[in-house]
Each structure stands twice: as C-alpha cells, then as structure tokens.
Amino acid sequence: MAETARRTESRYGNRPTMKDVAARAGVGLKTVSRVVNGEPGVTPDTERRVQEAIDALGFRRNDSARVLRKGRTASIGLVLEDLADPFYGPLSRAVEEVARAHGALLINGSSAEDPEREQELVLALCARRVDGLVVIPAGDDHRYLEPEIKAGVATVFVDRPAGQIDADVVLSDSFGGARDGVAHLIAHGHRRIGFIGDMPRIHTAAERLRGYRAAMDDAGIPVEPAWMSLGVTGPERVRRAAETMLSGPSPVTAVFAGNNRVTVTVVRVITERARPVALVGFDDIELADLLQPGVTVVAQDAAQLGRTAADRLFRQLDGSLVAPERIELPTRLITRGSGELPPA
Amino acid sequence: MAETARRTESRYGNRPTMKDVAARAGVGLKTVSRVVNGEPGVTPDTERRVQEAIDALGFRRNDSARVLRKGRTASIGLVLEDLADPFYGPLSRAVEEVARAHGALLINGSSAEDPEREQELVLALCARRVDGLVVIPAGDDHRYLEPEIKAGVATVFVDRPAGQIDADVVLSDSFGGARDGVAHLIAHGHRRIGFIGDMPRIHTAAERLRGYRAAMDDAGIPVEPAWMSLGVTGPERVRRAAETMLSGPSPVTAVFAGNNRVTVTVVRVITERARPVALVGFDDIELADLLQPGVTVVAQDAAQLGRTAADRLFRQLDGSLVAPERIELPTRLITRGSGELPPA
DNA sequence: TAGAGCCTGGACAACGTTGTCAGATGCGAG
DNA sequence: CTCGCATCTGACAACGTTGTCCAGGCTCTA
Structure with a gap:
C-alpha cells in the first residue's frame, strides 16, 4: 500500500527486466545482457548466478527493445490472398522454412484479394519493421511501397508481378x-x-x-x-x-x-x-x-515458388543482390485421363 | 567524410523519425506524435504542415518503439503443426480473421510435430511480446509456459490439451x-x-x-x-x-x-x-x-476451432475471462458411400 | 484593459535493451 | 612489494516512441 506499487501495474503484467535480474544476481545490467546473449567475458561463477536469477524470475528478453536498439527484427512478412487456399498453404510453409533457416519469424496476412487490404497489411508490416516482405499482390499499383523499399525493406513479389514499380518477382509460366x-x-x-x-x-x-x-x-x-x-x-x-x-x-x-x-x-x-x-x-x-x-x-510448384522467393529475399538482405529480376518457373502437364477424352 | 555520416549508416536504412518530421515541419516532436495518432489538440494548419512533412519524407511510425513504450504489441502468435496441411490452413485463416477484427496481426509458426521446435517457437513469440498465443501443441509438457502465462500472455490451446498446466483448450470430440x-x-x-x-x-x-x-x-x-x-x-x-x-x-x-x-x-x-x-x-x-x-x-470444423480459440484468447485479453475452460466441439458424420459398403 | 481560463505546442523522462568505454580486480613477473 | 597487463564488470547514452507536465498565447469577460 505504502509503496505505490508501480511495479505491480507494469505494462507487461510484471515482466522482469534485465535490471531486475541484475539486482537479484547482484551484478550489473550489462553483465546480464552478456549472459543472455552468450557474449564472452563473464566468469563461470558470475554466469551461474545470473542464470539462476533468470530462471528464478522467469526472465525473457524483450525483443521489442532489442529491435529498437539493433535495427533488425529477424522477421519477415508474407501477404497472400487466403491462407486457407490449398495453393497458398504449402507456399507459406516453404517461405517459413527458409525464414527459419535464417533465424527469422514469419508474419502472415491474408489480403482476401482486396488491394486496399493488401496495402493496409503491407504498411502494418512495415511499421513493425519487418526485414523483408514477400507479397502476392492483390492490387496493381505498388508505388506506395517505394519509400519502404528505398528505406531498405527487402521485397519480393510472388505469383504475380508488382504494379508500377520495379521489383523482384517469382512466378509460374x-x-x-x-x-x-x-x-x-x-x-x-x-x-x-x-x-x-x-x-x-x-x-x-x-x-x-x-x-x-x-x-x-x-x-x-x-x-x-x-x-x-x-x-x-x-x-x-x-x-x-x-x-x-x-x-x-x-x-x-x-x-x-x-x-x-x-x-x-x-x-x-x-x-x-x-x-x-x-x-x-x-x-x-x-x-x-x-x-x-x-x-x-x-x-505449378507452390512450395518451389515460395522457396525461390524467400531465398531471393534473404539474398537481398545479404546485400548480394542488386537489380530486380523476374524469375519464371516452368509448369508441368500431368495427364490423368480427363484431358485425353475425345470430343463427344 | 568529415561528418562521420552516422545518419547515413543508420540501421533502418535511413528511416525518417518523428524528430526528422518535426524538424521539417518546424514543430515539436510531440506534435508530430499527436498528428500521427490522431490525438486532439493540433490546429488544422499545423496538422497540414506535419502531414506534408510526413508524406515528403515517407515517414512510417516505428511500431517497435511504440510497443516498447505502450506494452501491447497488437499481435498474436499461432503455433501449429504444418501450415501446408489442409486442416490447418482454414484454422489459421479463422484465427487471423478474429485477430484482424481486434486490430492484431498474426505471427505463424510450424512446429513440424516436434516438441522442441514448438517450445522454441513459443518462446520466440513470447520474446516478441505477442499479446497472446494460440497453440496446437506438439509436446505434452507445457510447464515452460507457466512464467509467460503468469506474466500475462493470454494462451489458448487448440485441437489438443496442454500438458502439465491448466489452460484454456478448444478441441473436437x-x-x-x-x-x-x-x-x-x-x-x-x-x-x-x-x-x-x-x-x-x-x-x-x-x-x-x-x-x-x-x-x-x-x-x-x-x-x-x-x-x-x-x-x-x-x-x-x-x-x-x-x-x-x-x-x-x-x-x-x-x-x-x-x-x-x-x-x-x-x-x-x-x-x-x-x-x-x-x-x-x-x-x-x-x-x-x-x-x-x-x-x-x-x-470437424477447423475454422470453427480457430474462431472459437481466438475469440477466447481476446476475451482473456479483455480480462473478461477467469478460469481456464475446456471447450469441446461436436463432430459430424457425413455418409457418402464408402462407410456404408457391406462386408465382403 | 486586466485577469481568468482555455487551447496549442514543446521539453523531458521513460520503456528495456545493447554498444562504448572506462574502472576495478586479480595475477604474474621483476 | 609493486608495477603492468589482462580479464572482467558496470555506468552511461542511445534507439524512437508516448505520457506528463508546464509555458505561452489567445479569447472572453468583467
């Protein structure tokens, strides 16, 4: 009652911070940071004490703050038409796997084939500072993405080319x-x-x-x-x-x-x-x-589309890519009977 | 060369900040914040100047910083087995729609039915401070989630109950x-x-x-x-x-x-x-x-499972829920012939 | 015209983390 | 025993935003 309990009404429902861990372990803030990030220069004994405090408090690093400081979110956005469509499921999964291999998470959004909703989603993703975007466009004018791309958001379009801007695109023939x-x-x-x-x-x-x-x-x-x-x-x-x-x-x-x-x-x-x-x-x-x-x-190979696009995205982020390119994957005719029926 | 070009090598590839906008518009930082967030107390003329500066610079609010300040990320995490599975596509989409209705984004992760990967994903999502989690569990011990739930991360399990902890679960019969x-x-x-x-x-x-x-x-x-x-x-x-x-x-x-x-x-x-x-x-x-x-x-109705779970998640976040509950949805037998064949 | 009150705008701190840098500590050698 | 060096540790600023609070200018009234 006396102490105004600020801590109790804290935003994250009382999430412990590195400061709390440091206090409990009797070390400095930065030392905790070092332990959490596996940086060198901490004696085993100190590390143990810090680790104990972390476990005792249930501390989990706040990646929002980390992102703010470091500038990379290690997450990419995927905007597609409808996750429930059997064509996009495997595509999304393929993108996710590539992202995972690069240590990134995937934020998903369905545009429902609505250009306005697509833009809304893309900008929301940019506001979260995703490192990159894989977009299956619903609209045909993507100039709204120009400032984002210029600001360094890697962008690859899939399945359909971008409208009014020059960007990487991966599609089927x-x-x-x-x-x-x-x-x-x-x-x-x-x-x-x-x-x-x-x-x-x-x-x-x-x-x-x-x-x-x-x-x-x-x-x-x-x-x-x-x-x-x-x-x-x-x-x-x-x-x-x-x-x-x-x-x-x-x-x-x-x-x-x-x-x-x-x-x-x-x-x-x-x-x-x-x-x-x-x-x-x-x-x-x-x-x-x-x-x-x-x-x-x-x-057409949906998974391959997704993989190719994601690969290209991360190569953009590596800086190993320069000019936008159009990649076209071949299709495959699979004969099973219905296409071989003679005219009646 | 002389001026160390700190600004140029800035992390977000030179993203303008509110400070930049403020400087350009000739107003204070907080005024820009007010305009961006539609807060009252700004004269139309000032607002116009700020808006012009925003457009000219291509400014986009940095939600990471916002999150850090406000404590809510307006995003929820969904961990499932495989996004490419036709059962999970509609489920995921249903969760996304509910999230969208609450102004939240959806971060997706596939556990590939691997308990370790599930935990890894869940904790990564917690580190990003998602407001809530919808989990289709792969493992059978979720005690690792206890500190998170205690810290206020809303959590709902779907399709399968949580292991070793008491949590909301929505499943089919x-x-x-x-x-x-x-x-x-x-x-x-x-x-x-x-x-x-x-x-x-x-x-x-x-x-x-x-x-x-x-x-x-x-x-x-x-x-x-x-x-x-x-x-x-x-x-x-x-x-x-x-x-x-x-x-x-x-x-x-x-x-x-x-x-x-x-x-x-x-x-x-x-x-x-x-x-x-x-x-x-x-x-x-x-x-x-x-x-x-x-x-x-x-x-079973995958979309309904997702909707129900997401609804419950947001009701947890509203604070309108207290005790964890188990919700079981009925299944439906659809006869189409194969099940009515007599024994041969 | 002076005072009260309102409206607008801005200075400042804080959110939780990481990079920088300097201080402390311990050890071995002279 | 002291100096030097290497190793470990911590204080501090900064990331970009929002909440708090105060200042200044305006209008309206007496």
Whole structure:
C-alpha cells in the first residue's frame, strides 16, 4: 500500500527486466545482457548466478527493445490472398522454412484479394519493421511501397508481378502452361473449348487467358465469346458459367479451368452430366488421380515458388543482390485421363 | 567524410523519425506524435504542415518503439503443426480473421510435430511480446509456459490439451467422433475393422483410438492386435499398414482412418484392390464426394476451432475471462458411400 | 484593459535493451 | 612489494516512441 506499487501495474503484467535480474544476481545490467546473449567475458561463477536469477524470475528478453536498439527484427512478412487456399498453404510453409533457416519469424496476412487490404497489411508490416516482405499482390499499383523499399525493406513479389514499380518477382509460366494445356486438348481433337477464369485484372488470370487464346490461334480456331467466362468467383457462379457453356446452341466439348477452385467446381458439373466433357485444369488438386477419370492438370510448384522467393529475399538482405529480376518457373502437364477424352 | 555520416549508416536504412518530421515541419516532436495518432489538440494548419512533412519524407511510425513504450504489441502468435496441411490452413485463416477484427496481426509458426521446435517457437513469440498465443501443441509438457502465462500472455490451446498446466483448450470430440464412425461401420455389418492412426502420444490420436476401442467394446467385438496400426506417419508406412491388415489370414473388411492424411492414402490402397473395403475417415477431405464411392467421414470444423480459440484468447485479453475452460466441439458424420459398403 | 481560463505546442523522462568505454580486480613477473 | 597487463564488470547514452507536465498565447469577460 505504502509503496505505490508501480511495479505491480507494469505494462507487461510484471515482466522482469534485465535490471531486475541484475539486482537479484547482484551484478550489473550489462553483465546480464552478456549472459543472455552468450557474449564472452563473464566468469563461470558470475554466469551461474545470473542464470539462476533468470530462471528464478522467469526472465525473457524483450525483443521489442532489442529491435529498437539493433535495427533488425529477424522477421519477415508474407501477404497472400487466403491462407486457407490449398495453393497458398504449402507456399507459406516453404517461405517459413527458409525464414527459419535464417533465424527469422514469419508474419502472415491474408489480403482476401482486396488491394486496399493488401496495402493496409503491407504498411502494418512495415511499421513493425519487418526485414523483408514477400507479397502476392492483390492490387496493381505498388508505388506506395517505394519509400519502404528505398528505406531498405527487402521485397519480393510472388505469383504475380508488382504494379508500377520495379521489383523482384517469382512466378509460374501461366501463359505457357495454359497454352500447353489448351494445345493438349486441341491435340486430342477438340475445337470447341471453353475457358473459365478469374478476373483479368489478376495477372495470372490474364496470362492464362492469353495462353488459351494463343493455343486457339495457333490452331487456327476462332474463339467464340460464349466460350469464355471471365471474372467468375465463387462455386455458384463458376457452376452457372460451366453449365451455360456446356448447353446452348454450340456447346463446348472441353473446358480449360483457370485455377484450382474453378477446376473443382467444373469437375462437379461434368460428373453430373451424361455426355463426357474433357477437362484440363490449372493447378494440381489433391486426389485428382483418384477421380474417374483422373483430372489432367497444368501443375505449378507452390512450395518451389515460395522457396525461390524467400531465398531471393534473404539474398537481398545479404546485400548480394542488386537489380530486380523476374524469375519464371516452368509448369508441368500431368495427364490423368480427363484431358485425353475425345470430343463427344 | 568529415561528418562521420552516422545518419547515413543508420540501421533502418535511413528511416525518417518523428524528430526528422518535426524538424521539417518546424514543430515539436510531440506534435508530430499527436498528428500521427490522431490525438486532439493540433490546429488544422499545423496538422497540414506535419502531414506534408510526413508524406515528403515517407515517414512510417516505428511500431517497435511504440510497443516498447505502450506494452501491447497488437499481435498474436499461432503455433501449429504444418501450415501446408489442409486442416490447418482454414484454422489459421479463422484465427487471423478474429485477430484482424481486434486490430492484431498474426505471427505463424510450424512446429513440424516436434516438441522442441514448438517450445522454441513459443518462446520466440513470447520474446516478441505477442499479446497472446494460440497453440496446437506438439509436446505434452507445457510447464515452460507457466512464467509467460503468469506474466500475462493470454494462451489458448487448440485441437489438443496442454500438458502439465491448466489452460484454456478448444478441441473436437475425437473420442465421440471416432466411436460414432466405428459404430457406423459396425451397424453396416462389419466386425473385422482396422484402425490406422498417428502416434498415441498425440492426444487426438489417442482419443480416436479410444473411441475405436469403445465402439468395438460396446458391440462386444474383441479387437485383434493386427487390426490396429498406431504411430504410422508418411504415405509409404500408411500404405504398408493398410496392405498388411487387408491381407493375411484374417483381413479386415473395413478401415477407420485416424486423420485426413491417412484417409487419403487408404483411399488409394482400397482403390487398387479388387475386393471392396469399407472406409470411414476422421477429418473431411476435399473432393471426397466425387470419388467412387464417396468417402464417408467424421468431419470437424477447423475454422470453427480457430474462431472459437481466438475469440477466447481476446476475451482473456479483455480480462473478461477467469478460469481456464475446456471447450469441446461436436463432430459430424457425413455418409457418402464408402462407410456404408457391406462386408465382403 | 486586466485577469481568468482555455487551447496549442514543446521539453523531458521513460520503456528495456545493447554498444562504448572506462574502472576495478586479480595475477604474474621483476 | 609493486608495477603492468589482462580479464572482467558496470555506468552511461542511445534507439524512437508516448505520457506528463508546464509555458505561452489567445479569447472572453468583467
């Protein structure tokens, strides 16, 4: 009561500090710091006393203060669309592993494909002074990052390039993958081929559409507008889009699905139909080989994307990198049956 | 050269500080702080000048310093097994959404089911002074968390209870779910039922095994040791385990799979066999309804687990919670065909 | 016009840590 | 026994922010 109990109402719920440890061990503040950080120049006896005090008090170094002093947070930020998407899980994990190898923690954020939320997240991460950022961009204007990059925040974009700024980017060959996938369908006799994809403002979606057009063009097949369904999100809308292009006066005999979510829904739609429909999907999906028929896909290696991006990030931090670069990873066509069905 | 360029080699790559902004705007340090934090007591004209200086310099508040001063980091930590696992993706996302609603960021870490790595991660998060922790434990002794919890770090365990300490836990009814799933197989005429699960030191695995035994016991069926395969991890070992119990002198006619990864592998094994084998799996898997037959599962709601845990975490932080509690969410049996096959 | 009261702005300390540097201690050699 | 050196230890400032508190200038009233 008498002593105003300032200590008791302390912010961290009474976290002991090095000062407390020093007092208890009967040594100086800096000596505690030395012990905690394993610096040389402490006699075994002193070290033991300090260690005892640390254990007794349950002391844990306050990294916020450490960061403030040292300038490096040993943490990196990852902004992606949705952690629950099976494509991003492995990517995130790969980034985390690389970060771990460099002694850094990973702060995660989902943009939900909303540019504003992306920016909000990125800036929040910068305010925490993450050492670096891995961003799967939702927006197409990243000039807001210029001061950050200039201030030394390492930055790598993944899956889609940055907008309006020059930065490292690691992505899959969406154009080539889609072109090959569609060409595969054409090679199996299809001419009326549908495309269902995400909003074209998303780079990958646009590239895959371009690949579709290129394959059709290469084969001299004029594309009818009714075959293309762009910017459809959500299972219901994908379902409607698929059903529309499979019905009507000139139904398609094959579908190219622009991403894993579209593929899953299209599989459902096709399964319900009597007439077989060929299908090639972008992104691999689990159990694709166990379906009847197996789903042929253009696979990209999400983990490899993440690893490559994180590697590059830490090389930026090492200072061993100079000019931004664009790294494109190849895709792989995996034939399992659905893409080899003849036109019905 | 003459002026030792201290500023130039500054740690944050020359990040402007409030002091710099103040100098440029010709105001005091605290005034900048007021503007940045939207505090009252600044004339519109002054505010404009400060804002201009902020924009011109690309100033971003240093949250490390802020944290040091204020004591709250507005970030929470999530330690789980593997972000790439389809079960944890949605869980993590759900936690993130709740955190976001409370203005907090999420720091993620994968323990890879290694108790030591779990502890390492948790303590690293505590050193960063996260406000709270959501932990999916890998180990079974969490006494190392006692000083942290005492110091005010809100803590909630998910999916599995904490070991050796009293803490909030949110989990699915593994025992009841497994018992119901196995009873479902028994109801469809099976008596020789196999169980393939994770290491029994993992709480959920042990509970599901217990559920299996209980269901068999309730039906008066003595369990043969050859029917149970515990502690199998990795597709190859699961495959071998499944093949073993499906062959030999007294093969099982049905399998209960202890988690999503086991289920997937067992599906593969069963598909390759001539004789049909019934299957019920714990955890739902994507596309389970499209397989032939559809896979019957005991489903748990990963997102709901995450949401519930995070809600509870923030209620701890509000101070509106007192005693640790155990919250058990029900599971749901989803029949799709594989669990309704008669014994062959 | 003087005094009271309000509003704005700024000086200063503190948060917990680390880097710098100087002081203390102990030991061996002369 | 004293000096010199090496080793160990601690005082102090600084990191960038926020909370406290006071000063100065303004308005409004008497």
